[in-house]
Amino acid sequence: MIRLEKVSFSYLPGVEVLKDVTLEVREGDFLAVMGENGAGKTTLIKHFNGLLKPTQGRVLVDDVDTGSATVAELSRKVGLVFQNPDHQLFSETVEDEIAFALKNFGFNRAEIEERTDQVLRLLSLEEYRQASPLTLSGGEKKRVALASVLAWDPKYLIIDEPTIGQDYEQKSNLRKFLSEISREGRTVVVVTHDVEFVAECSCKILLMAAGRVIASGPVEEVLTDRELIKKGALTLPQLVEVFDPLSRLGFPKAVFGVEEASELLMENLRRLKRG
Amino acid sequence: MIEIEELVYTYPEAGKPALKDVNLQIRKGEFVVLAGPSGCGKTTLCRCLNGLIPHFYGGDLSGKIQVAQLDVLSHPTRELAQHVGLVFQNPENQLFSLTVERDVAFGLENLGLPPAEIRRRIDWALEAVGIGKLKDSAPHELSGGEQQKAAIACVLAMRPSVMVFDEPTSFLDPASAKSIMETVAKLNRELGITVLMVEHRLEMALKHASRMVVMEKGGILADGDPREILSGAAEKLRGIGIPKVAELHRLLAEKNLIPPPVSLSPEEFSAKLMEALNR
Amino acid sequence: MMIHYKSFKFKKGFTLLHRLDPRVKFFLACVNVVGALVLGKTLPLLVILASMLPLTVVGRITKEWLTVLKGASVFAAVIFALNFFFSVVGVTGRPLDFSIAMALRFLILISSFSIFFLTTAPDDFSLAVQKARIPFDVSFALTMAMRFVPVLAAEARSIADAQRSRGLELEGRNLLRRAKNYLPILIPLVANSLRRSMELAEAMESRGYGVKKQRTSLYSLKFRRTDLAALGLAVLALFFIVFTRIYVKIPTIVG
Numbered sequence: 104m105i106r107l108e109k110v111s112f113s114y115l116p117g118v119e120v121l122k123d124v125t126l127e128v129r130e131g132d133f134l135a136v137m138g139e140n141g142a143g144k145t146t147l148i149k150h151f152n153g154l155l156k157p158t159q160g161r162v163l164v165d166d167v168d169t170g171s172a173t174v175a176e177l178s179r180k181v182g183l184v185f186q187n188p189d190h191q192l193f194s195e196t197v198e199d200e201i202a203f204a205l206k207n208f209g210f211n212r213a214e215i216e217e218r219t220d221q222v223l224r225l226l227s228l229e230e231y232r233q234a235s236p237l238t239l240s241g242g243e244k245k246r247v248a249l250a251s252v253l254a255w256d257p258k259y260l261i262i263d264e265p266t267i268g269q270d271y272e273q274k275s276n277l278r279k280f281l282s283e284i285s286r287e288g289r290t291v292v293v294v295t296h297d298v299e300f301v302a303e304c305s306c307k308i309l310l311m312a313a314g315r316v317i318a319s320g321p322v323e324e325v326l327t328d329r330e331l332i333k334k335g336a337l338t339l340p341q342l343v344e345v346f347d348p349l350s351r352l353g354f355p356k357a358v359f360g361v362e363e364a365s366e367l368l369m370e371n372l373r374r375l376k377r378g
Numbered sequence: 379m380i381e382i383e384e385l386v387y388t389y390p391e392a393g394k395p396a397l398k399d400v401n402l403q404i405r406k407g408e409f410v411v412l413a414g415p416s417g418c419g420k421t422t423l424c425r426c427l428n429g430l431i432p433h434f435y436g437g438d439l440s441g442k443i444q445v446a447q448l449d450v451l452s453h454p455t456r457e458l459a460q461h462v463g464l465v466f467q468n469p470e471n472q473l474f475s476l477t478v479e480r481d482v483a484f485g486l487e488n489l490g491l492p493p494a495e496i497r498r499r500i501d502w503a504l505e506a507v508g509i510g511k512l513k514d515s516a517p518h519e520l521s522g523g524e525q526q527k528a529a530i531a532c533v534l535a536m537r538p539s540v541m542v543f544d545e546p547t548s549f550l551d552p553a554s555a556k557s558i559m560e561t562v563a564k565l566n567r568e569l570g571i572t573v574l575m576v577e578h579r580l581e582m583a584l585k586h587a588s589r590m591v592v593m594e595k596g597g598i599l600a601d602g603d604p605r606e607i608l609s610g611a612a613e614k615l616r617g618i619g620i621p622k623v624a625e626l627h628r629l630l631a632e633k634n635l636i637p638p639p640v641s642l643s644p645e646e647f648s649a650k651l652m653e654a655l656n657r
Numbered sequence: 658m659m660i661h662y663k664s665f666k667f668k669k670g671f672t673l674l675h676r677l678d679p680r681v682k683f684f685l686a687c688v689n690v691v692g693a694l695v696l697g698k699t700l701p702l703l704v705i706l707a708s709m710l711p712l713t714v715v716g717r718i719t720k721e722w723l724t725v726l727k728g729a730s731v732f733a734a735v736i737f738a739l740n741f742f743f744s745v746v747g748v749t750g751r752p753l754d755f756s757i758a759m760a761l762r763f764l765i766l767i768s769s770f771s772i773f774f775l776t777t778a779p780d781d782f783s784l785a786v787q788k789a790r791i792p793f794d795v796s797f798a799l800t801m802a803m804r805f806v807p808v809l810a811a812e813a814r815s816i817a818d819a820q821r822s823r824g825l826e827l828e829g830r831n832l833l834r835r836a837k838n839y840l841p842i843l844i845p846l847v848a849n850s851l852r853r854s855m856e857l858a859e860a861m862e863s864r865g866y867g868v869k870k871q872r873t874s875l876y877s878l879k880f881r882r883t884d885l886a887a888l889g890l891a892v893l894a895l896f897f898i899v900f901t902r903i904y905v906k907i908p909t910i911v912g
């Protein structure tokens with residue numbers, strides 16, 4: 104469990120970027136941290152592996168205070184994938200890129216080979232094994248970055264803005280992938296402001312605004328709450344916009360998938376006509 | 379305004395062409411949204427419109443490109459800059475001065491305008507995109523959305539008749555993205571500027587568009603009225619991420635519950651649904 | 658980093674010092690440096706250093722200036738120690754005064770240019786460079802370099818964070834190993850800078866860079882009365898320094 108207790112943080116004296124944040128990421132959780140740019144999301148997750156230490160309060164990773172462990176020790180458990188893959192890719196080949204962290208964490212050669220094979224397969228990167236990471240397209244780079252972290256099998260996987268610059272297909276593949284590894288029991292935290300992306304994940308949401316957590320709850324609750332969405336400077340999912348006014352006729356508000364929506368509407372046509 | 383005929387382009391040392399036989403005519407005052415999966419050639423097409431391709435990038439180009447009555451192939455980018463403005467994806471790398479004012483001035487100074495005229499245009503352009511108050515701010519003090527608006531003002535101040543936007547909102551959160559789209563729509567509506575915008579957030583962009591062009595693998599897959607295109611075959615458009623209301627509308631239209639063409643916004647859909655039910 | 662890049666980064670303001678013509682400010686910094694070089698004794702150097710204080714008060718940068726002094730004092734201490742060691746070992750007459758003077762020279766050098774950069778907008782700086790008949794390309798490159806210093810610093814930090822999260826350790830005793838460990842930070846930093854410069858070039862080209870031979874300029878440097886007064890004072894100071902050097906026997910206050 105990752106626990107934040109009354110955490111406040113300032114980069115510069117007097118400017119609090121996190122304000123009194125208390126939260127828990129439990130084992131097996133699938134969590135989306137949402138909020139507008141500058142809300143403090145990246146700052147928050149940098150506390151999870153000790154890159155940043157709270158100015159006030161404390162952070163515990165499996166009961167270890169991050170103040171008393173090194174970033175490397177904590178990262179073994181908490182894998183952080185940064186927003187910009189260009190900030191981490193540096194090796195000559197994709198294979199080496201993935202092996203980098205494994206070497207740092209002291210895996211032996213056989214293990215390194217096995218794990219590299221495994222993540223390359225998992226993220227459909229096999230054909231790029233010998234390619235230079237710097238020549239890949241944006242989407243592929245993001246996948247290599249993710250693979251290079253998944254390789255050491257961190258208990259907690261934290262991904263910062265994985266949907267930025269991605270097209271629809273890439274996003275929906277990513278969603279499937281994350282849902283899959285979450286079902287298999289890994290703890291996954293996604294940082295994003297992409298409402299439609301989160302709407303179709305079955306996850307919990309932690310909504311941040313101006314350094315505070317302003318709401319936390321299941322997707323169905325948070326993404327249907329007009330007030331909250333406004334406070335978080337997000338937008339309602341499109342289908343919620345459609346179903347929200349229909350809720351007085353007894354329709355559910357929390358409709359996120361197109362198939363589900365069309366079935367609902369067709370089945371209840373009669374009721375609609377009367378209304 | 380934009381005339382592209384049989385355009386084929388290959389980057390230097392690339393195996394296959396990035397653009398294959400592209401034909402596209404855009405008239406004055408249109409607002410065209412360009413969609414398509416990553417790597418299909420959208421950015422490449424934008425670069426062709428102000429001559430970055432081929433003058434800056436080199437490579438092999440054949441076909442005809444004319445923008446604002448100028449032949450792109452025989453005019454360097456810096457000359458085209460007064461007629462076609464390009465706004466890029468990453469706002470940070472489009473601002474190079476210490477203040478917004480000086481950044482907007484940069485292009486105007488290049489044109490050799492007198493200081494009084496430069497000052498007039500700076501004020502006008504910043505007001506037009508709604509950041510008049512930020513004139514003396516440094517780029518790093520601005521939010522991503524404000525930076526992008528500053529970048530738009532820089533281009534706008536040069537008074538181009540065509541503006542091309544390459545995924546201007548992809549680094550922004552929903553609220554800032556919406557504000558950028560509205561700004562662009564206003565420039566199109568009130569100043570008559572012809573707009574070509576590459577955008578993944580179709581649910582936001584199509585509301586303002588008069589036309590939609592879909593690319594795939596270096597060629598044009600569909601071109602026409604957004605509602606018409608989205609009402610058609612869903613299969614081949616799968617990759618671009620059809621807005622959910624449009625998809626919902628299409629499914630219901632298939633069952634003859636409501637008439638096509640599809641809606642582009644939740645409000646429009648709700649209204650049409652009610653109308654259909656009351657009939 | 659003991660001397661932060663922020664020590665030389667322009668701090669926005671509208672004080673008298675900020676509005677002074679950059680050429681005058683640059684001349685002032687040069688006078689200080691000349692003073693530091695030709696007057697090799699503790700007393701006059703202390704006077705020069707102290708004379709900067711009112712200047713920073715006028716420019717409202719006293720805090721920043723003191724930070725610079727603090728950061729630089731570590732180096733100054735090293736300079737002092739080295740000089741003291743060698744002059745004691747050697748034959749030099751008054752090792753203490755001489756070593757202190759050397760350290761002070763260094764402080765004056767650093768802080769006079771820090772004051773210049775803290776109060777001169779890069780754009781003004783490039784205007785001044787242009788006025789000195791250096792081509793616009795060069796002065797523009799200078800502005801841009803300054804604009805991107807903070808961006809690059811933030812990027813370096815972010816890259817270091819990303820690599821540390823992958824188990825990279827930057828601490829440790831072995832110097833060679835440590836140097837090698839900086840590669841995963843340097844490579845992305847360089848690759849990104851190349852990519853960035855490509856994008857910047859595209860953006861500049863798209864905004865008509867170089868279309869007319871004769872570029873105009875929104876701002877031009879105008880020499881105002883205050884500039885003239887400041888220049889006068891600086892020239893006076895220069896004369897005074899030269900006079901002191903030639904005619905005054907400066908007492909040694911320590912050693």
Ligand SMILES: Nc1ncnc2c1ncn2[C@@H]1O[C@H](COP(=O)(O)OP(=O)(O)O)[C@@H](O)[C@H]1O
Nearest residue numbers: 114115120138139140141142143144145146147
């Ligand atoms: N290294 C830094 N130094 C100073 N301020 C910072 C730094 N990094 C982020 N900030 C500020 O902290 C706030 C939160 O930033 P961030 O955590 O990156 O937000 P988000 O990830 O939600 O967009 C912003 O106002 C940002 O300007």
Ligand SMILES: Nc1ncnc2c1ncn2[C@@H]1O[C@H](COP(=O)(O)OP(=O)(O)O)[C@@H](O)[C@H]1O
Nearest residue numbers: 389390392396415416417418419420421422423
């Ligand atoms: N500077 C370049 N040099 C060589 N190939 C490039 C360059 N830029 C893009 N390409 C290639 O051209 C194709 C189209 O890319 P691009 O226009 O960037 O697509 P989009 O903007 O639709 O994502 C891709 O296959 C890409 O790899």
Ligand SMILES: [Mg+2]
Nearest residue numbers: 144145146263
């Ligand atoms: Mg962030």
Ligand SMILES: [Mg+2]
Nearest residue numbers: 420421422545
């Ligand atoms: Mg592109």
